[in-house]
Amino acid sequence: MKATIRIMEPKIESRSKNIIKIPKLDVKRSTKRHIRDHENIPSVPSSTTGLIITIPPAKLIKRGHEIESGEESTLMAVEERPSKRARKVVAFDNLKYESDDLTLTSSSPNTTRKPKTTMRPRNAGKFHPTMPATPGCSYSGLFDIYAMDHQDLCHIYRPEGSQEPQYENLYDALWSDANTDKCTARISLPTAPYGRKFGTALAPVLCDPISERPYDIELTRISHVNQVFYREHERDCFVTRYNSDVSAAGKLPGVSGKTSVSPLGGRDNGVLDSSGNFNLSRVWGKEDKDGKLMEIFEGHMSLRVRYRKNYERKGYGDGFDIGFAFWAIRTNDAG
Template identity: 25%
Template sequence: MKALPFRAASMSNPSLHTKKSLPAPDFSGNFDLFFTSSTLIPNSLSTAISNAVDTGNAHRNLYKILAANSLSSSDARGFFPDQSDRESRCGTLWSSFLRDPLNDEPLDIGLYDLREVDGSSSSLQRKTSDVDMDQPSPRPVRLSPGLVAGALVHGLGDMIVDSFGEFIIHRVWCDFSEEGTLMEVFGGHFALQVFFGDIYVERGFADVAEHRLDFWGVRSKRTPD
């Protein structure tokens, strides 16, 4: 899986920005997420972004693809409460690709200790040693402000005995459309280890599942939770 080209948020079309200022990133609400390996994203577009070739137009084209498919073809969905609710409410992450191997149900993943940090914070670096997975993705070298959180599976017991992970998201590009609509592309990383009970081994499944995903994202058009 290709690692995300983590860079500070870029802007294009300066003439529009002189008329209307771009807002600061807001990491609350519903987001539709797409794995960077998604077949919806042309290889030529991924290469242009990775190589920083005309990134303004490349990110604009990426936004158009993600926004057009957000309601029907996203790989995952995330919800992050606003700052006033984060003390009492967890975020959530859902994906049909993250499933319990025994009952084939999607994992109920919670995001806790949500914190917004600036781009210079070491919290935005991927803590691969904490998650203890093999073959870590390259660490980002320059970041825009973002949101970091711990990740876990709800409902621990005899079936799922433990879990831990991390979730990172930040805004990588933003601009206004010709109609004045704010367009934003987000990028991030998710890693999770899930430890299963003895019944999984007895039925031929591994006792540990490891998930590591890089993604792009846009604000969801779905009804808020």
């Protein structure tokens, strides 16, 4: 059975409470004109008396329960919308349409508007390391590095009973000619921006066991970091491992990179594979009476080397793995 709605008058009181808007009806009086045969114009009824709107059979819902199509359902009627402005009425034959929106009554679903959420900044809650007291440090140029296993330098660095490191005394000791033989290695770092540039390191202790020629060590993937990271076993190499309250290791910005033995064209140095890390930070800086900047750097360098089979057969083992913490100062011909 099909449910029908018969509209007899333009105004009928509605029994429903909820209202759904439908578009305006803007119908003007039709004027008769000659229609050509090729025009496709839909026909409009000249009279609305007895106008029938057919609705397919469906289950209707009234106050939470279903109404079968056979039951008597409440007819949806037309209701005018209140408005303060004057209404314009256009007559079309025997039916009058108001220029305001017409409304049909029906049940409307409950819609809940979600509250707007404030976006949280990405950097919120992240740790921001403290910048050094002497910004704008340049890490390019030549450096002489001294391993921290020299006991006499350790006593100068922090004498017995001293609460703080004596950087200025250590700087004077590293610059003196008496300690030049304690230099462990010399490194060279490129100018920033680093990009694909690489540095070099030359350490007599890191050499080919047969020829005793120092390896040409490359420093690659160099980048500036806001806080140098040290692993636990690397941190233990520093002199201040027993006095971590004054240690600057891992608390300052600096540069980090990778170490490896440079391949030699056509010459066998016995190296099958090599890898390691390199870190450097400035821990102290001061101008002397002549205005020259005095600086001390701390860092850590590691290198792991695997020998070829012919070196193993000669009794040199499968390689070595070495790492050490160091102090560093700029050489006289530093860039």
